[in-house]
Amino acid sequence: MKKHIFITLLSCMCFFYARAQFSEHHAIYFTGEINLGNYIGTDLNLNYVYKETYSFKLGYSGNIRTPKSQPDDYSSGLNGIFSFGFENPYDQIENIQIGVGKIYKLNTSGTIRLNLSAGLGYTIITEPENWQRTNDAFLSENYTWNYRKHNTVSLVINPKIEFPVSRFYGLTVSPMVIINKDRSYFGIGLGQMLGILRPKKQRKKEHI
Numbered sequence: 001m002k003k004h005i006f007i008t009l010l011s012c013m014c015f016f017y018a019r020a021q022f023s024e025h026h027a028i029y030f031t032g033e034i035n036l037g038n039y040i041g042t043d044l045n046l047n048y049v050y051k052e053t054y055s056f057k058l059g060y061s062g063n064i065r066t067p068k069s070q071p072d073d074y075s076s077g078l079n080g081i082f083s084f085g086f087e088n089p090y091d092q093i094e095n096i097q098i099g100v101g102k103i104y105k106l107n108t109s110g111t112i113r114l115n116l117s118a119g120l121g122y123t124i125i126t127e128p129e130n131w132q133r134t135n136d137a138f139l140s141e142n143y144t145w146n147y148r149k150h151n152t153v154s155l156v157i158n159p160k161i162e163f164p165v166s167r168f169y170g171l172t173v174s175p176m177v178i179i180n181k182d183r184s185y186f187g188i189g190l191g192q193m194l195g196i197l198r199p200k201k202q203r204k205k206e207h208i
Contacts, residue, residue, distance in 0.1 A: 025051050029195025031059075031160075033174050037187015039063030039093060043176065052198060055101040055115050061176070063185060064090040067128050074131075075142045089128040089145055093185055095178055097121035097156045106161075110198050113162050121154040123180055154180040164197035 027049040035041045041063030048056045067089055076088050099119025106112040128145040157177040164170035170193035178185040 025199075027052070027196050027198060029193050029197050031172055031174075031191055031193050033172060033189030033191030035061065035063055035176065035187045035189045037063075037176075037185060039065045039091075039185055039187065043174065043189050043191070047193075047195075049103060052105070052110060052113075053103055055099075055103055055117060057097075057099045057101075057117060057119075059097050059099075061095045061097065061178075062092070063094075063187075064092050067091045069127070069129060069131065071131055071133075071143060073142070076140075088141075089147075091128075092124075092126040093178070093183060094124040094126075095121040095154060095156065095185075096123075097154075097158075099156060099158060111163060111165055113164070115160040115162055117158045117160060119156050119158075121156045121178060123152050123154040123178065123183075125150055125152065125183055150182070152180045152182050154178045162193060162197075164193060167197055167200060169194060170197050 027047075029047050031043075031045045031047055033043040035043055041061060043059065043061040045057045045059030050056075068091065070089065097119055098121075099117045101115050101117030104114045104116070106114055126147055126149045129148050130146045132144045134140075134142055134144055155178070157179075158174060160172055160174040162170060162172050172189070172191045172193055174189035174191065176185070176187060176189060
């Protein structure tokens with residue numbers, strides 16, 4: 001019986017020690033931003049930081065804009081009004097990205113830091129084409145179209161100013177550039193951080 005209690009206590013001690021060591025040298029958190037630029041959309045990332053110095057992220061961004069090929073007299077009709085534009089045609093650019101970076105503290109407390117990150121993305125571009133005018137321009141769209149989808153590889157440059165105001169919550173300002181042979185995205189994101197963002201402050205020992 002005593003042996004089982006000892007093993008249980010030892011396991012608990014190891015768990016809490018490992019947890020303390022993990023939070024001291026590692027940070028894992030989610031970020032979510034609203035993007036504004038030549039497209040609008042969202043950017044979601046899972047982030048890992050080692051010793052507040054090196055960063056790694058895995059993320060997804062999805063952005064839309066009014067199609068460049070859309071006819072000047074296109075109208076969504078009443079259906080488009082009642083659907084709040086969600087059924088309208090859009091140029092879409094989706095990006096599954098992986099990136100690495102270096103973190104620089106901009107103040108001594110670490111509540112403002114620059115995360116210089118760059119990487120590669122698998123990009124899915126979807127855009128309407130083959131516009132055909134219809135006679136029904138009141139209830140529904142006055143044009144029909146087909147979507148064309150193609151994929152490519154992109155360079156993703158995503159420096160980020162992070163404000164981990166507490167250990168578990170923060171804010172971000174995030175410029176982003178996505179470059180490939182077919183399309184480019186550039187914009188800035190404003191968002192939030194949630195998770196283990198930075199180590200727990202160490203209390204100074206009092207001298208008697």
